[in-house]
Amino acid sequence: MTAIGVYENALALIKENERINISLFNNQKVNRTAVVRSNNEVTKIAAQLNTAIINRDNARNFFNFLINQPLTTPILIDSITNTADPHVVNDTAVNKREELLKLNTAAAINKNLIGLAKSYKIPKLNSFLDVGSQAFDFKVNDKSPYYFFGISLAWNVFSGGKNKYKAKQAEADTKAIASQTSNTEQQLKLQLSVAVNSFNAAFINYNAAVSQVASSEKYYKDELRLYKEGIALYIELLDAQNQLVSAQLQANISLYDTLVKQAEIERANASFIIQ
Numbered sequence: 001m002t003a004i005g006v007y008e009n010a011l012a013l014i015k016e017n018e019r020i021n022i023s024l025f026n027n028q029k030v031n032r033t034a035v036v037r038s039n040n041e042v043t044k045i046a047a048q049l050n051t052a053i054i055n056r057d058n059a060r061n062f063f064n065f066l067i068n069q070p071l072t073t074p075i076l077i078d079s080i081t082n083t084a085d086p087h088v089v090n091d092t093a094v095n096k097r098e099e100l101l102k103l104n105t106a107a108a109i110n111k112n113l114i115g116l117a118k119s120y121k122i123p124k125l126n127s128f129l130d131v132g133s134q135a136f137d138f139k140v141n142d143k144s145p146y147y148f149f150g151i152s153l154a155w156n157v158f159s160g161g162k163n164k165y166k167a168k169q170a171e172a173d174t175k176a177i178a179s180q181t182s183n184t185e186q187q188l189k190l191q192l193s194v195a196v197n198s199f200n201a202a203f204i205n206y207n208a209a210v211s212q213v214a215s216s217e218k219y220y221k222d223e224l225r226l227y228k229e230g231i232a233l234y235i236e237l238l239d240a241q242n243q244l245v246s247a248q249l250q251a252n253i254s255l256y257d258t259l260v261k262q263a264e265i266e267r268a269n270a271s272f273i274i275q
Helices: 002-026 032-066 086-090 098-121 160-228 234-268
Strands: 124-133 145-154
Touching: 002 032, 002 160, 002 234, 032 234, 086 160, 086 234, 098 160, 160 234
Parallel strands: none
Antiparallel strands: 124 145
């Protein structure tokens, strides 16, 4: 959509240049070559505008195909005017990633398994209490009630080797999980570091592109004024116009590139909260 707007503005500029050239030609200030060149530029920009419109329609159709909607269903397009947040690079923690959270959960579970496997060393203490009546024909007196109380202590000494193996296996699993956690954390930190560096480069490029747009606009206005005064050549005006269009397109590309790189950081540190 932004590219279409850039080409529409460029088409308006070149049509104005065409009008100026026709006026200068009628007043015998320029030759017919300038008028022909203006017509060619109008045709070229119009073709580029048409290509941008076709690309927009193709993107709309493909998007509707993915969501199982009629291909020509209009799509509400969000106009992005804000730049990426440069402070996003300050969050360098990766402890919110699902991979680490699952590994930490596995480590906690395995810790409980170690305790369970070593529980064979602790004897099991049981107690019981039996209360009743030994009277016949429901003749209850002070001598008929009885109670029976006991305590038992159980210790399994015949499966000690098996239990020791389970405990050692659980301890080995703990070390394996710790090693996997450390390796995963390093990989995630590397991913975040690459994303941060890419964002910084993209943000610098975007600021340079915005500055170039401002310079190109000033350059084009100066060349247009000089051309109207008969000082500059038409080829110089065309060069200024092409620089302006290219700078505007590049600034738009750079803007979206910074947003893409910001999304990569948010994915790397799991800082984006999905509602």
